[in-house]
Amino acid sequence: GSAPIIAVDGPAAAGKGTLSKRLAEALRLPHLDTGLLYRAVARLMINAGLDPASTSGESIARALSLADLKRTDLRTPDVDAAASLVARDNAVRQALVDMQRIFARKNGAVLDGRDIGTVIFPDADVKLFITASPYARAVRRYIQNGGTDDAPDRDQRIRTVEIALIERDHADSTRASAPLRMADDAIRIETDALCADEVLAHSLRIVRDRL
Numbered sequence: 001g002s003a004p005i006i007a008v009d010g011p012a013a014a015g016k017g018t019l020s021k022r023l024a025e026a027l028r029l030p031h032l033d034t035g036l037l038y039r040a041v042a043r044l045m046i047n048a049g050l051d052p053a054s055t056s057g058e059s060i061a062r063a064l065s066l067a068d069l070k071r072t073d074l075r076t077p078d079v080d081a082a083a084s085l086v087a088r089d090n091a092v093r094q095a096l097v098d099m100q101r102i103f104a105r106k107n108g109a110v111l112d113g114r115d116i117g118t119v120i121f122p123d124a125d126v127k128l129f130i131t132a133s134p135y136a137r138a139v140r141r142y143i144q145n146g147g148t149d150d151a152p153d154r155d156q157r158i159r160t161v162e163i164a165l166i167e168r169d170h171a172d173s174t175r176a177s178a179p180l181r182m183a184d185d186a187i188r189i190e191t192d193a194l195c196a197d198e199v200l201a202h203s204l205r206i207v208r209d210r211l
């Protein structure tokens, strides 16, 4: 048949990005981190002086290209928060649907996000739902951001990251338009006790079983 489409959804900082990139390499498929679409719209709005809480990013979303996703300023805390606001806007979401579908239908793909298995590709060949406790995700994000285990303010900084993650998950799960939700036919992988290599090996077994 046609090239496979693999949906990887889950909450913030669950390891979807790392997994999807490695899964795509192993399966020789293109990878699209769909969070970057919302992040790029958010960044372009911020830089244009537009407030995502009160202004629609639809026209920016319609003009977005894959080149915009290569910007290096898409993972800052202000963009984290603004992207989640941008993502509530149904006109923005509609503007980005075609881009995601065209990308993936060309040569197959691994796509990671929040609504890939529920909205973008309800017929994806395989759907994974990657999750972990807020605390485990906060610790990983803390380490990723250069935090160390012996820092005197370690616990406090992890707690701050954890609160921001919980807020973003809540916003993403309760919005009206394409909320974060596990598709009924997705396979849930709890990664609290797994390292990145184990998540990859487990996911590859699941995917290869189903393709």
Ligand code: C5P
Binding pocket: 012, 013, 034, 035, 036, 038, 039, 083, 084, 085, 087, 112, 113, 114, 115, 116, 168, 172
């Ligand atoms: O995955 P990442 O944390 O980079 O996504 C940033 C934001 O983009 C999320 O908090 C969410 O609001 C939004 N998003 C979305 N749908 C997707 C991917 C991301 O709404 N498929």
